Amino acid sequence: xxxxxxxxxxxxxxxxxxxxxxxxxxxxxxxxxxxxxxxxxxxxxxxxxxxxxxxxxxxxxxxxxxxxxxxxxxxxxxxxxxxxxxxxxxxxxxxxxxxxxxxxxxxxxxxxxxxxxxxxxxxxxxxxxxxxxxxxxxxxxxxxxxxxxxxxxxxxxxxxxxxxxxxxxxxxxxxxxxxxxxxxxxxxxxxxxxxxxxxxxxxxxxxxxxxxxxxxxxxxxxxxxxxxxxxxxxxxxxxxxxxxxxxxxxxxxxxxxxxxxxxxxxxxxxxxxxxxxxxxxxxxxxxxxxxxxxxxxxxxxxxxxxxxxxxxxxxxxxxxxxxxxxxxxxxxxxxxxxxxxxxxxxxxxxxxxxxxxxxxxxxxxxxxxxxxxxxxxxxxxxxxxxxxxx
Numbered sequence: 001x002x003x004x005x006x007x008x009x010x011x012x013x014x015x016x017x018x019x020x021x022x023x024x025x026x027x028x029x030x031x032x033x034x035x036x037x038x039x040x041x042x043x044x045x046x047x048x049x050x051x052x053x054x055x056x057x058x059x060x061x062x063x064x065x066x067x068x069x070x071x072x073x074x075x076x077x078x079x080x081x082x083x084x085x086x087x088x089x090x091x092x093x094x095x096x097x098x099x100x101x102x103x104x105x106x107x108x109x110x111x112x113x114x115x116x117x118x119x120x121x122x123x124x125x126x127x128x129x130x131x132x133x134x135x136x137x138x139x140x141x142x143x144x145x146x147x148x149x150x151x152x153x154x155x156x157x158x159x160x161x162x163x164x165x166x167x168x169x170x171x172x173x174x175x176x177x178x179x180x181x182x183x184x185x186x187x188x189x190x191x192x193x194x195x196x197x198x199x200x201x202x203x204x205x206x207x208x209x210x211x212x213x214x215x216x217x218x219x220x221x222x223x224x225x226x227x228x229x230x231x232x233x234x235x236x237x238x239x240x241x242x243x244x245x246x247x248x249x250x251x252x253x254x255x256x257x258x259x260x261x262x263x264x265x266x267x268x269x270x271x272x273x274x275x276x277x278x279x280x281x282x283x284x285x286x287x288x289x290x291x292x293x294x295x296x297x298x299x300x301x302x303x304x305x306x307x308x309x310x311x312x313x314x315x316x317x318x319x320x321x322x323x324x325x326x327x328x329x330x331x332x333x334x335x336x337x338x339x340x341x342x343x344x345x346x347x348x349x350x351x352x353x354x355x356x357x358x359x360x361x362x363x364x365x366x367x368x369x370x371x372x373x374x375x376x377x378x379x380x381x382x383x384x385x386x387x388x389x390x
Contacts, residue, residue, distance in 0.1 A: 002051035003151055007059040015046070015053050016069040022048055024074040026157030029083045030137040030150070037226045037233075038089040039082070042137035045154040052151050058138065067091035076161045078102050078116040080184055088190040098184045101160050104177040108167045112322035120156045123163045128152050176355045180325075194220050198290065203243040209289040214281030215246040216290060221277045225270065237266060249278055294337070301336040308332045308364055311374060314386035315360055326360050327352065335368075363388050 006015050019025060026047035033039035041057040044066075057063055067087055075095040077083060079102045088094055105119055106112050117128040135146055142150075168174040183189060197219035198204055204215060222236045229236070244259045253271035256262055297305065309323075309332060316323040331350045340346040346368075347361050366372040372388045 001151075001155065003147070004051065004053050005056070006053050007056040009060060009062075012055070012060055012063070012066060015055070016065050018048070018053075019046075019066075019069040019073055022073060024049075024076060024158065024161075025070070026076040026154050026161070027070070027080075027083065028077060028150075028154040028157070029086065030135075031082075031086060032138060035231065035235075037230045039086050041086060041090070043150060045150050047154040047157060049158060052155055054147070054150055056140075058140065064091050064093070067093040070095045072096060074099060076101065076157045078119070078157065078160075079113075081189075084184055085190050088187060094185050094187060094190075096185055098181050099161055099165075099178075100181050100184060101157065101164055103180050103184075104164045104168060106322050106325055107173045107177045107180075108164060108171065109320035112324050116153065116156075120160060124156055124159055126156060128156075179353060179355065192223060194223065197223055201242055202239045205293045207243070207246055209292060210282070210284075211246045211249070212290040212292075213284040213288070214249060214278050215242060217277040217281040218242045218245060218274065221270075221273055225273075236270070237262070241266075245274060245278065246281070249282065250275060251278075297333065297336055304336045304368070305329070305332045307374070308335070308367070310386060311364060311367055311388060312360055314374075314388070315363060317386070319359070326356060327364075335364075 004011075004015075006012055028045045029041060030043040030045075031039040031041050041063070044055040044057060044063070046053045046055065055063070055066065067090075070087075071093055073095065074097045076099045078100065080098060080100045084094055084098070101116070101119060102114060105114050110119060110122070114122075117130055120126050120128055129149065129152065135149070137146075165174065168177050195216065198212060198216040201215060201219055204212065207215060218237075219242060222233055222242065225236045226233045238261065241259060241262050244261070245256070248255070248258055250256055250258070253267060253275055256267050256271055256274065296302070308327075309329065312327050312332075313323045316326055327350065331352070334351075335346065335349050338349055340349045343365055346365050347357050350357070350361055350364070352361050363372065367374070367388065375387050377385050377387050
């Protein structure tokens with residue numbers, strides 16, 4: 001198998017031309033995420049039917065031609081979400097056609113998060129060496145062992161794709177897997193919703209609505225600064241500092257002295273911006289204030305969620321699918337809170353894709369409206385199975 005190194009612009013453009021003539025390409029990346037807002041690409045591996053290319057982002061300033069070339073290819077990878085987030089954030093580009101072998105394997109009964117090594121061993125009977133999983137990929141030159149690791153991580157993806165695709169066709173689930181993989185190419189998946197950032201700040205449940213408005217302004221400020229500096233959010237201000245500022249509602253930079261864990265440097269560089277954010281939150285009109293987080297369900301509605309979860313798990317077991325692939329708990333909780341009274345509204349409240357609605361939505365609707373009941377079959381034989389009886 002031919003392995004080429006791509007470390008200058010001319011080699012990159014030659015690779016892009018090669019991509020134009022390739023119907024499919026396998027991709028993997030190595031990145032460091034400890035000290036940046038968006039993980040920094042250290043290496044990018046591409047596998048074709050007849051060779052492998054190792055791209056060095058540290059040697060090439062602009063990889064956007066490669067990102068654009070991948071937009072019109074079938075890109076095969078394993079657990080691609082993190083890789084594609086980097087592409088979206090760094091290049092504003094996403095492949096339009098993606099096949100994620102981890103997602104697809106879930107539809108073949110291999111669980112929700114099987115590793116590449118385990119999947120390759122299971123389906124291709126090849127054992128991958130994982131000795132360089134925690135390598136420092138910023139170091140140059142790469143050792144022969146590192147290069148072999150990089151090649152191994154991408155070279156099996158095309159044969160794996162062919163094997164999994166055949167299994168999906170055999171089981172009639174290829175459209176399900178393709179629909180799920182397609183969501184990885186949706187830019188909305190990677191966009192930051194600025195008006196919901198405060199919900200990701202640990203401790204927001206303790207604040208009142210006015211304090212949540214202030215927290216929202218602070219969280220948006222932190223996001224902007226982290227993006228501009230390309231540093232992790234915690235390097236700008238940790239969650240507990242934002243919560244403390246939102247609770248204290250300081251009026252001046254000097255008032256920030258009451259926040260125990262805020263550094264002097266942060267007060268110097270961001271003090272005025274923090275105070276401005278507090279003032280902006282104080283100015284929100286009452287009708288715009290964020291709602292308080294919903295309280296937990298009462299016992300009866302929690303029982304309904306549990307019952308629907310049991311049915312979902314039974315369907316997942318029967319179909320040999322991960323339960324997490326079918327219905328998120330949040331959707332079941334939404335049904336329990338809103339109690340939709342007709343079939344159409346029930347399905348809309350669950351918010352499931354077409355195949356999920358048929359597989360799970362229909363049985364759940366018949367359960368909650370009393371048409372079907374749960375039973376345990378085979379218990380006395382030592383083979384208990386949950387079933388929805390007519």
